[in-house]
Amino acid sequence: MPTGVALRDVREQLFGAAERILLRDGPDALTSRAVTTEAGCAKGVLHRHFTDFDEFLAELVQDRITRIGAQAHALTESAGTGTVVANLTGALTDLFGTVAVSIVSLVIFRDELRARLRRTHRTGIPLLREAGEMIAAYLRRERELGRIAADADIDTLAPTLIGAAHMRFADRSAPPEPEQVAKMVTTVLAAALPG
Known part of the structure; x- marks a missing residue:
């Protein structure tokens, strides 16, 4: 996982990743790990911007x-x-x-x-x-x-x-x-x- 990559507009990148997962795999596949993997960032990025999933x-x-x-x-x-x-x-x-x-x-x-x-x-x-x-x-x-x-x-x-x-x-x-x-x-x- 990339960890030192600067992310622009993190929220939009994470939201976009979530949408792609929802469209491709459905709601059951939506997890914090899946979102951060799809967004190409470390899992902790999501939790730095949101208190929980x-x-x-x-x-x-x-x-x-x-x-x-x-x-x-x-x-x-x-x-x-x-x-x-x-x-x-x-x-x-x-x-x-x-x-x-x-x-x-x-x-x-x-x-x-x-x-x-x-x-x-x-x-x-x-x-x-x-x-x-x-x-x-x-x-x-x-x-x-x-x-x-x-x-x-x-x-x-x-x-x-x-x-x-x-x-x-x-x-x-x-x-x-x-x-x-x-x-x-x-x-x-x-x-x-x-x-």
């Missing part, structure tokens, strides 16, 4: 939640352009086609991680809750523009889209084709789309 994981989740904010802004800005189905298909694919499915698994199955996240995220499953808020904000904007029915129940549609997309992407061996995601979005929104 669960703090590292909590910070990883929080960092990925922050990234949803940027995605939410871009999705809301797309309102009124393209089609509602295409915009949501792209957003859900971007969200769940990455590491989000594995991070949700981590949150669900690691008790200590979930307990730490509950200190700042009182309800719902972190990451999924923020994704649902992103979809709801977009749907509200499209409703204001008349591209979603005025009586659409956005508080039901948004989590339904998130849950359905999560289920579609949960099988890491075979992510859905864009056409399958679009069909799911169209089905969920059928009553809310004018015409």
Whole structure:
């Protein structure tokens, strides 16, 4: 293991290593040793920056939640352009086609991680809750523009889209084709789309 190598932005290198492990090998393979090995640094580097592995994981989740904010802004800005189905298909694919499915698994199955996240995220499953808020904000904007029915129940549609997309992407061996995601979005929104 390299020990005298200067690391730039250690947190991002460690987070990137964790994401690569999650994408390649799944949540069960994520250990502090695996992360530091993937990052090419000594194991002690992780523990110099985080009190323990669960703090590292909590910070990883929080960092990925922050990234949803940027995605939410871009999705809301797309309102009124393209089609509602295409915009949501792209957003859900971007969200769940990455590491989000594995991070949700981590949150669900690691008790200590979930307990730490509950200190700042009182309800719902972190990451999924923020994704649902992103979809709801977009749907509200499209409703204001008349591209979603005025009586659409956005508080039901948004989590339904998130849950359905999560289920579609949960099988890491075979992510859905864009056409399958679009069909799911169209089905969920059928009553809310004018015409």
